Amino acid sequence: MSTGLADNVRKYRRTAGLSQEGLAEAADLSLSTVRKVEQGGDARVETLHALARALGVTTSALFATEVPRPVVDDGANRRYLAELRRALMPPIGLTAVLTEPAEAGSLSAMRREIEDGHALYQADRYSSVAKKLPGLLRSSEAAVAALEGDERQQAVIARSYALLLAGKYLTQVRQYDMAYYALAEGIRLARESGQTLTAATGVVGLCWLLLRQDRFDESEQLAAMTADEMEPRFSQASPGALAVWGELSLRVASAAVRNNRPDVAREARRMAATAASALDQEHIDYRSHWTTFGPVTAELKAVEDLSLMGDARGVIRRTDDGPLSEKAVRNYGKPSANNWDRHRLDVARAHVLLGSHQDAMDVLTSIRNTSGEWIKHQSMARYLMRDILKSRKRTLTQDMRGMAAHLSVAE
Incomplete structure (x- = not known):
């Protein structure tokens, strides 16, 4: 039972002067749902969003630190990812790191492997990505140790790309601790190599991870801080710089709307739309930014806000309109498969809500x-x-x- 969450909901409800019936009506939830939460039952994050909006508090304010529930069986994932875990997080002793011997990969070969890895990821071939990553991580690490001068610098950059790919894959399959390690190390190497844009795209990924962990405050703050640090001059910015800045704005908005901060979310959506308009098409380059970004992606995420707020009719109404119309998608280009599929889940949810x-x-x-x-x-x-x-x-x-x-x- 989630007693901390229950206590917080009850406390804020009483502060707002609401009965359980009043809270249920204000949140557009059933009375049984409110009673279940206040009795320590499980609740979806979407339910907590609705309760927070009705209570006038951030969603994060409802969370509480408690003893985690036992995992019934995570043995399969441990076995499936054992080789990747060894390559990414080897044991470290007082004087040595226990790594498996690996041959330094050539720079051109590593770049091809990274491109292939992204292609496999976009095609949802996650097993193939998992099999490719251990060798890529080991060969890039060996290259950094073996090379010198400019070649070593290029190897460090290639390793940062490999780590960010690992972080993207691990976040997608919900292995968050491993994903955090990969992303943090990738950001560090990119930053130390002077690759600001690559480091920033790693931050985009880290904000996604934090969002998936319901760490809304941190996700918003990190994305906003990074966006401020790299805000482009629109007349001179490269498409990659505009795309990364736009992606960071999307992360600000996604975290803020989930945390019941609609004003912040609206302003961030406006900034993302400005960057998308400057691009005037869906831009894709997985080494310079996290995913595709452009007018279609910006609109998909705006519709996602409607879904989070429970506006099912609004989701359906905008699904085939404006930048999401068939003609507009042909003109602007398609968004990433992941973003498009996430949007289609929002459409499915809208249909469920409408019966x-x-x-x-x-x-x-x-x-x-x-x-x-x-x-x-x-x-x-x-x-x-x-x-x-x-x-x-x-x-x-x-x-x-x-x-x-x-x-x-x-x-």
Whole structure:
């Protein structure tokens, strides 16, 4: 039972002069949900967002430090990632680091491997990425140790790229402690090599990780500070610099809207839209910034805010309009597969909220057909599937049973 969360919700509710019924109405939640939270039951982060908005506090204010619940079985992930863990986080003694012998990779070979790794990641081939990373991390580390002068400097830069790729992959598959180590080390090497743009794109990734850990205050502060430090002159900035600055603005907005700071989120969205307008197309270069960025991506994230606020009709209304219309996407270019699929999950959620369960299933099935591995790692997809199964009054369709099995959701 989450007694700290329960105590915080009860405290702020009483401070606001609300009954449980009043809080449920203000948050647009059921009375049973409010009672469950105040009795120490589990709650989705989306539910906490709604409670925080109704209480006029940040979402972070509701969180409390407690003893974590035991993990039932994380043995499989430990085994699957054992080799990557050894390459990324070797044992360190008083005088030596216990690393496995590796041959220094050539600079050109390492760059090709990094490009291949990004391509595999974008294609949702996560097993292939996991297999590629240990050798890439070891060969880049050996190259840094073996080379001198300018070649060593280039090897350090290549290693920072490899670490940021590892951090991206590990965040996606929710191995957050390993991801933090990879990102922090990648940022440090890039910063020490004078690669400010590469270091900043690592910060974009670190903000994503913090967001996934519900560390909203830190994610917003880090993104805002970094954006201030590298704010570009729009008339002279490279597309990569505009894209990274725009991505940092998106991170500020994403953290702020989840933390019930709508004014901060709106201003950050405005800055991201300004950068996207200056680019006038979706820009992609995974070595110079985290993902694609441009007018379509900026609009996807603005619609995500509507989803977080529970405005299902607003999500549906803007899904095929403006920068997200079929014609606009053709003109501006496609966003990254991950961002587009995340948007489609928002659309599926909107259909669930509106009671259109078959429409939601159609969207989920479409995502599974194009990004079957990606959707397995999305907690929102599992939540939506559970909601569909819970509300289904007739016999489950074959598609519903197949999707539940794919997402490991019990019928």
